[in-house]
Amino acid sequence: MRIGVLTQWYDPEPGPAALPGVLARGLLARGHEVRVLTGFPNYPSGELAEGWRMSRRRRRVEDGVDVTRVALYPSHDGRAWRRMTNYGSFGASALVNGASSFRGLDAMWVNYSPITVAAPMLAARHVLGVPAVCHVADLWPDTLTAGGFAPRPSPLVRTVEATLEAWCGAMYAASEVVTYIAPGVGDELARRGVPRHKLAYAPMWAEESTFFPADDALRREGETWRASLGVDPDDVVLLYAGAIGHAQGLETLVEAAARYAASPSAGAPRLRVVVVGSGVAEADLRARAEKAGLVPDAVSFPGRVPQDRMPVLMAGADACFVGLAATPLSRITMPSKTQASLAAAKALVVAADGDVQDVARESGAGWAVDSGDVAALTGVLAAVCQSGRGGLADRGRRGRAYYEEHFGLDRALDRAEAHLETARAGRATRTTRTTRRITRRTTATPMTSTSTAHTRRTR
Structure with a gap:
């Protein structure tokens, strides 16, 4: 398959930010074409990683993976406005400068957090026709409150939460599959209206080149x-x-x-x-x-x-x-x-x-x-x-x-391949249904016109 990975976090960022890279390289090793759309590395320091220079867009092959990086505002401190600017700048930049890199893909794996990835995801899904697997790790907008960004309810906070909830709903609706990393997350997504047939358990893996039994x-x-x-x-x-x-x-x-x-x-x-x-x-x-x-x-x-x-x-x-x-x-x-x-x-x-x-x-x-x-x-x-x-x-x-x-990587890759294949098959089904509807309409219209013309001539 030709697979896209949409994620704000990617190598050389460490810890959980490194896991999308593990997935991308694992899929590549299994014979898939993989394209990644991500930002320039700045986690966890909030400063651009040493040896990197920011640019509007940079596309290179990294460890065999076709990686497109787009500019963002680097930040990872405790100030809410700076962190949200970091998230929002990636979403906007990925939409304007990077979404086109997903043209022609069979399916995309979307790292759902932060929720501002909704913009490039929806563009790739609705404009380019790329079916999506939405991988839910951190629930939004709940993550904002848990992280201390919005500890006190206010009209502004409620407005922001309502907006983010709408974005989440749009992402779930646009996805063929919505995967989740813990059983409780799946139950909560179902309570929030995600159809059960879309939901699939896909727990996280580890970066096994870093975490392994010591010799x-x-x-x-x-x-x-x-x-x-x-x-x-x-x-x-x-x-x-x-x-x-x-x-x-x-x-x-x-x-x-x-x-x-x-x-x-x-x-x-x-x-x-x-x-x-x-x-x-x-x-x-x-x-x-x-x-x-x-x-x-x-x-x-x-x-x-x-x-x-x-x-x-x-x-x-x-x-x-x-x-x-x-x-x-x-x-x-x-x-x-x-x-x-x-x-x-x-x-x-x-x-x-x-x-x-x-x-x-x-x-x-x-x-x-x-x-x-x-x-x-x-x-x-x-x-x-x-x-x-x-x-x-x-x-x-x-x-x-x-x-x-x-949780092993081999099992994670098996799950990812299966979900991505489901997404691709879903697009094929939709395309077939659309073609049938168009065919019925185009065949029905001439018949109606001919019948009408014949009636008029008879009269």
Whole structure:
């Protein structure tokens, strides 16, 4: 097939922003022609990535994939107007400068977040006739409230939400298939009026070139990294790596770590929490940890690290933390670090509601408590330390097996191909129906005219 991938986020942007690139290269490796429409890399720093220069439009082959990049306003800070300008500028630029690159495609995979991709998607769908698979990861406009952009209702906020809801509805209506990454998302989309026959489960995958079980050489590098933080060989390292924002619920982790440090399990290895990354809540989180006396012995903040160092960090960690603040949206959110941790064969500590809890428990990889439940998380930290590094490694191996069965890239590509083929077949069906209607009309019209003329001559 000739496949398009429409996404604001793409390589070399790290973390979840790298996953569309994994999909594109995977489809290319399976023999498909793949074209990507995306922006210039600026996530997560909000600044143009080193070595890149902005231009109105740039089209190049990257790792075998035909990639068209269009200009945008780079930003990823906590100010709502700047973040929305980032999203809106990509949508407008992709519409004006990039949508034509999808001409002649059989189907397109649309990374639905942010919702401003509606503009180029609808142009490609209705003007160029490219059928779409709409991949829903973050629900909009709910994401705005969960991210702290619109914490207080107001007439302006309600107007913006109504507009975004209309865009969402237009995208769902224009799609042949609407895929979702967690069971709860599918149920919510159905409640919002998306027909069940359009909905299909398509969980996220991991960037398997970065997140994988460590070999002996990588484990040695991981031990060296641990030592650089002052971690003893027997200490248990609980790693959080990602954006440090309000939505991640990291305040719960710091408070639970403080409670556990005040009364640790007798005879158990020492707990070391390592928070890697940066974001709008970083300063506040550091201040909390310092005030509790956790820094540097119990909690470390190494800052942001390059993506190519992530395999070393994962090799040095014994378990990974996945958290979400308690919001209506958190029950149906599946953070991408869930799959990344499982793929790297790491035990899971989850402080979040809903679907991600089910994964932690069903996989046998770890423990799960509700969002914000400091007391329960403190108990989990005790259990983590009592398990020791060997017990945590066993949980990690179970998690890796679960990942391969449910989330692995090969399975994800199978699903994507099937959904894209459904979209292409849907267009073929519509084309056939349209042709039949046109044929009936064109054959009916002359017959009516001839009959009328004959009647007039008879009279």
